[in-house]
Amino acid sequence: MKLDKFPSTNGPIDYSWVGKGPKPGPTVTFLAGLHGDEHASIEIANTLAAMICEGKVEAGQLKVALGNIDAILANKRFIKSNANRKFAMTGEPQNSEEARVLELQMFLQGTHLLLDGHNTVNPVEKPFVAVPTIDSLKNITIPGIQNVTLEEVLQVLGIPTILKGKALLEEGGSPVYADTFVMQHGGVGVTIEAGWMKDPKTQMVQEGIINLLKYLGTIEGEPTPTDVTLSVWNATKQVMGDTGFKIKKFNGLHVVEAGTTIATISDEQTCRDSGKTEVVVDEESMIIFPKKGNVKPGQMACILAQKVKE
Numbered sequence: 001m002k003l004d005k006f007p008s009t010n011g012p013i014d015y016s017w018v019g020k021g022p023k024p025g026p027t028v029t030f031l032a033g034l035h036g037d038e039h040a041s042i043e044i045a046n047t048l049a050a051m052i053c054e055g056k057v058e059a060g061q062l063k064v065a066l067g068n069i070d071a072i073l074a075n076k077r078f079i080k081s082n083a084n085r086k087f088a089m090t091g092e093p094q095n096s097e098e099a100r101v102l103e104l105q106m107f108l109q110g111t112h113l114l115l116d117g118h119n120t121v122n123p124v125e126k127p128f129v130a131v132p133t134i135d136s137l138k139n140i141t142i143p144g145i146q147n148v149t150l151e152e153v154l155q156v157l158g159i160p161t162i163l164k165g166k167a168l169l170e171e172g173g174s175p176v177y178a179d180t181f182v183m184q185h186g187g188v189g190v191t192i193e194a195g196w197m198k199d200p201k202t203q204m205v206q207e208g209i210i211n212l213l214k215y216l217g218t219i220e221g222e223p224t225p226t227d228v229t230l231s232v233w234n235a236t237k238q239v240m241g242d243t244g245f246k247i248k249k250f251n252g253l254h255v256v257e258a259g260t261t262i263a264t265i266s267d268e269q270t271c272r273d274s275g276k277t278e279v280v281v282d283e284e285s286m287i288i289f290p291k292k293g294n295v296k297p298g299q300m301a302c303i304l305a306q307k308v309k310e
């Protein structure tokens with residue numbers, strides 16, 4: 001993707017923009033293009049960067065940065081290092097993508113609320129949001145502003161489907177993602193999946209983000225009230241592949257009833273070891289980030305989540 005339409009950088013690292021308002025308020029950071037072929041966030045970053053350069057920030061700070069620059073220019077997910085999963089990195093970078101992640105770690109310092117923009121690789125009908133927490137969204141407040149909960153933020157954003165829970169994290173729960181990195185540094189991180197990469201819902205997500213910036217006082221204007229009822233799903237389990245393991249075909253965020261077979265196992269040894277020839281869910285579950293077809297040992301086939309009843 002060409003980046004010649006962006007205003008010139010005014011932030012501390014390449015392709016970053018920082019706007020400071022005269023009034024106190026939270027520091028809101030928008031990251032775009034940590035995966036270089038997910039275009040929605042890059043277009044939204046352009047809009048927000050222009051707002052910063054036009055002096056529209058009224059309170060606190062609005063910070064915008066592009067993620068994996070090399071990958072964006074090459075229109076690839078990543079080239080050598082998946083920047084999205086490198087936020088636990090310390091020490092010497094192995095390539096320019098890792099060097100960029102170190103710059104972004106610095107850029108994220110002091111962030112009260114991070115919005116990290118992505119698109120899904122597999123088809124999904126609507127945008128959704130992922131938050132790396134197991135707590136109730138009512139109990140998490142945004143630092144840098146009084147009495148605003150994560151639940152309110154998500155309602156104003158207007159994207160109803162929310163995924164949270166341990167199984168969204170890498171094994172061991174180490175903060176490999178930008179949102180978990182911000183959580184570890186005292187802020188709140190939110191990952192926005194702006195729909196499928198081949199059918200992105202850029203406009204809808206951009207309107208939600210601008211509405212949220214008005215709500216937080218970051219930019220001027222009355223936010224539009226949303227009557228969104230959040231549907232929160234708790235990700236509890238990573239289903240791993242195996243020899244002879246084949247997952248059935250699912251679109252993103254597909255919900256299956258209890259007792260549904262989601263994968264079959266054809267390898268005799270694997271069946272003997274596990275005592276089963278199919279993988280069946282024992283409660284109503286949402287299938288998140290499903291792979292296609294055969295899934296090898298050590299690879300994740302999908303994540304299972306259950307609806308939170310509050």
Ligand SMILES: [Zn+2]
Pocket residue numbers: 034035038084117118119
């Ligand atoms: Zn992504």
